Amino acid sequence: MRSEPIVSAPLGRSTSLNEMRALAAVIRREWTIFIRYPSWIISLLIWPIIFPMGYILTARALSGVDGSGLTQFQINTGLTEYVGYMAVGTMIWMWQNVVLWNVGGALRNEQMRGTLESNWLSPTWRFAYLLGASVPQLISMLVMLLVSGLEYAFLFGVKFQGSLPLTLLVILVSIPAVYGLGFAFASLVITMKEANAFVFLVRGIVMVFCGVTYPLAIQPQWMQNVAAWLPQTYIIHAVRSAALSTEGFQGIAHDLQMLVLFGAFWLALGMAVFAWMERRARQTGAIGQY
Amino acid sequence: MSDIAIQAHKLVKQFPARADSGNDKKSEGEATSAKKRSFWPFGKRAPKSMFTAVNGVDLEIRRGEIFGLLGPNGAGKSTTIRMLCTLLEPTSGTAKVNGFDVVTQANQVRRNLGTVLAGERSIYWKLSGRENLQYFAALYHIPPTVAKKRVEELIERMEIKDRANELVEKYSTGMRQRIAIAKALLARPPILLLDEPTLGLDPQAARNLRELIAQLKQEGHTILLTTHYMEEADQLSDRIGIIDTGKVIALDTPEGLKRRIDQKEVIRLELTGWHDDLNDKLKSITGIESLTSHQKGEADLWEVNLQAQNSRHALPRIVESLSGNGTRLVNMNIVKPSLEDVFIHLTGKALRD
Ligand SMILES: Nc1ncnc2c1ncn2[C@@H]1O[C@H](COP(=O)(O)OP(=O)(O)OP(=O)(O)O)[C@@H](O)[C@H]1O
Numbered sequence: 001m002r003s004e005p006i007v008s009a010p011l012g013r014s015t016s017l018n019e020m021r022a023l024a025a026v027i028r029r030e031w032t033i034f035i036r037y038p039s040w041i042i043s044l045l046i047w048p049i050i051f052p053m054g055y056i057l058t059a060r061a062l063s064g065v066d067g068s069g070l071t072q073f074q075i076n077t078g079l080t081e082y083v084g085y086m087a088v089g090t091m092i093w094m095w096q097n098v099v100l101w102n103v104g105g106a107l108r109n110e111q112m113r114g115t116l117e118s119n120w121l122s123p124t125w126r127f128a129y130l131l132g133a134s135v136p137q138l139i140s141m142l143v144m145l146l147v148s149g150l151e152y153a154f155l156f157g158v159k160f161q162g163s164l165p166l167t168l169l170v171i172l173v174s175i176p177a178v179y180g181l182g183f184a185f186a187s188l189v190i191t192m193k194e195a196n197a198f199v200f201l202v203r204g205i206v207m208v209f210c211g212v213t214y215p216l217a218i219q220p221q222w223m224q225n226v227a228a229w230l231p232q233t234y235i236i237h238a239v240r241s242a243a244l245s246t247e248g249f250q251g252i253a254h255d256l257q258m259l260v261l262f263g264a265f266w267l268a269l270g271m272a273v274f275a276w277m278e279r280r281a282r283q284t285g286a287i288g289q290y
Numbered sequence: 291m292s293d294i295a296i297q298a299h300k301l302v303k304q305f306p307a308r309a310d311s312g313n314d315k316k317s318e319g320e321a322t323s324a325k326k327r328s329f330w331p332f333g334k335r336a337p338k339s340m341f342t343a344v345n346g347v348d349l350e351i352r353r354g355e356i357f358g359l360l361g362p363n364g365a366g367k368s369t370t371i372r373m374l375c376t377l378l379e380p381t382s383g384t385a386k387v388n389g390f391d392v393v394t395q396a397n398q399v400r401r402n403l404g405t406v407l408a409g410e411r412s413i414y415w416k417l418s419g420r421e422n423l424q425y426f427a428a429l430y431h432i433p434p435t436v437a438k439k440r441v442e443e444l445i446e447r448m449e450i451k452d453r454a455n456e457l458v459e460k461y462s463t464g465m466r467q468r469i470a471i472a473k474a475l476l477a478r479p480p481i482l483l484l485d486e487p488t489l490g491l492d493p494q495a496a497r498n499l500r501e502l503i504a505q506l507k508q509e510g511h512t513i514l515l516t517t518h519y520m521e522e523a524d525q526l527s528d529r530i531g532i533i534d535t536g537k538v539i540a541l542d543t544p545e546g547l548k549r550r551i552d553q554k555e556v557i558r559l560e561l562t563g564w565h566d567d568l569n570d571k572l573k574s575i576t577g578i579e580s581l582t583s584h585q586k587g588e589a590d591l592w593e594v595n596l597q598a599q600n601s602r603h604a605l606p607r608i609v610e611s612l613s614g615n616g617t618r619l620v621n622m623n624i625v626k627p628s629l630e631d632v633f634i635h636l637t638g639k640a641l642r643d
């Protein structure tokens with residue numbers, strides 16, 4: 001082995017450019033590891049069809065195969081495209097669900113592998129690890145949503161009468177709320193491993209309250225009141241409106257406004273929980289435990 | 291620049307002794323009650339008692355030296371290292387690394403340290419060796435052009451050049467450990483913290499690693515390493531701190547430590563038919579200060595070490611106690627004390643159990 005010169009000052013320098021490079025490195029690392037597990041193709045292509053299917057077939061059974069029972073659905077929703085309606089609701093639900101598992105488990109997985117501590121040893125801004133791990137996840141989810149749209153349009157003949165740019169706009173505006181919740185979870189499970197149980201609770205609440213497979217109008221008033229406090233309600237409504245109806249921007253303006261507010265709230269909460277976790281982990285040593 | 295690289299003053303770390311944390315043995319009752327509550331993680335737990343892992347450690351590690359922190363399992367070695375590298379905040383006391391406070395100047399401390407914890411688990415197995423080093427170089431804020439050169443330099447130095455593009459999961463434990471050390475060296479930090487660097491390595495790989503550590507010292511690195519191998523500490527360290535139940539109970543050069551019990555002798559017996567009654571019987575002989583025993587590889591062959599003030603005096607009594615009851619003395623030696631014996635002398639127990 002060859003010798004080196006005597007050590008002097010460390011090579012690293014903390015500039016904002018180097019912080020950005022560190023964030024980019026986290027994204028690249030996560031992406032590289034992601035594509036090395038081949039199962040991702042399955043999740044991108046197959047899940048969008050399998051998962052909503054049960055609901056779509058239930059709806060088909062209830063409405064009659066010839067669609068004779070659809071009048072009531074149309075009165076309640078203003079839409080006739082019930083396959084698209086179910087697909088949008090369940091896909092948004094699935095998006096939030098996968099974010100809770102993947103983003104929510106991002107730090108926890110590293111903790112179990114043992115790499116979280118070695119990241120924590122470096123002088124990089126620590127939120128970058130969570131943020132960076134979420135970016136490839138976000139990209140894969142956007143691809144999944146796109147793939148599912150294509151699958152429903154071409155395999156099931158769903159007529160997306162709305163506008164693609166508006167749909168994308170809604171999804172873009174939804175990101176802070178969807179991922180803020182994921183950040184909060186990711187931080188909680190580091191210090192309280194049992195918090196995982198809450199994923200079931202959250203996704204159950206979204207399933208029941210947010211109108212994933214039925215219009216809010218059929219809920220009792222108190223449930224509608226609860227739904228008004230959940231961002232997923234607005235996301236689902238807005239994506240349906242943007243993708244399936246011809247109402248245009250009018251149909252989503254209120255939802256977007258609410259989503260901006262919810263997004264700011266959940267993102268701030270996610271970052272606050274992260275900061276709390278970081279402080280607490282330094283006291284309990286949680287980062288290094290698995 | 292002061293010539294003290296690491297300074298710890300009355301360092302204390304306490305952990306909440308919770309029923310559901312850590313890997314300590316716990317009673318059945320505690321385990322079940324923790325399970326029942328697990329659905330509601332936010333609630334108040336039973337009143338916490340605190341467990342003191344590090345109990346007032348004072349250290350002054352000089353620039354350019356290798357300092358060995360030696361102690362049995364659970365002594366507080368890793369906890370001390372974790373406080374120095376800013377992963378844990380001390381409950382009380384202060385520590386400075388290269389002049390920076392570990393609590394208030396944590397980022398400067400991180401920049402000046404290269405730390406190896408949990409060796410092979412600290413790198414990504416789904417990335418190649420090279421990808422790992424490139425990744426961590428970015429985390430240490432090394433500019434890309436410098437990083438590129440530095441990564442290649444270290445790949446060469448660690449002798450993994452022809453396998454640098456393979457995934458780490460295909461590497462041997464020794465290669466993974468070398469990547470972990472290369473990762474710690476990336477930013478050329480003046481101070482290195484190595485927690486049990488040779489743990490789990492085969493003898494050849496461990497020997498190579500010890501050589502590397504000695505070289506790193508030659509290059510000017512200050513090195514704090516923990517180990518529970520006596521020979522390793524003895525061979526590598528300029529000074530050794532012996533730590534037990536969270537306290538540094540002795541701190542000196544290896545020679546200085548050994549000199550402490552120079553006047554003493556160690557009587558090493560090998561015998562068959564050992565039984566526990568002999569323990570008390572031998573200890574009660576005047577002049578015998580401590581006793582440790584362990585079974586040697588073969589069936590029913592035991593090694594017993596006795597520390598004595600004056601072996602000549604004690605020998606006849608020892609032989610006498612061993613007669614009868616199926617015990618047979620196979621071999622007997624009077625040996626020069628080793629570091630292991632220093633440890634037994636100080637703590638009354640063997641380093642490895
Ligand atoms: N995060 C933690 N929470 C609770 N207890 C802890 C934590 N970390 C360590 N401990 C306890 O503190 C004590 C000291 O642990 P430490 O890891 O520092 O020992 P060590 O000297 O490194 O031992 P080893 O040779 O086994 O690595 C042990 O009893 C351990 O169980």
Ligand SMILES: [Mg+2]
Pocket residue numbers: 367368369485486
């Ligand atoms: Mg340890």
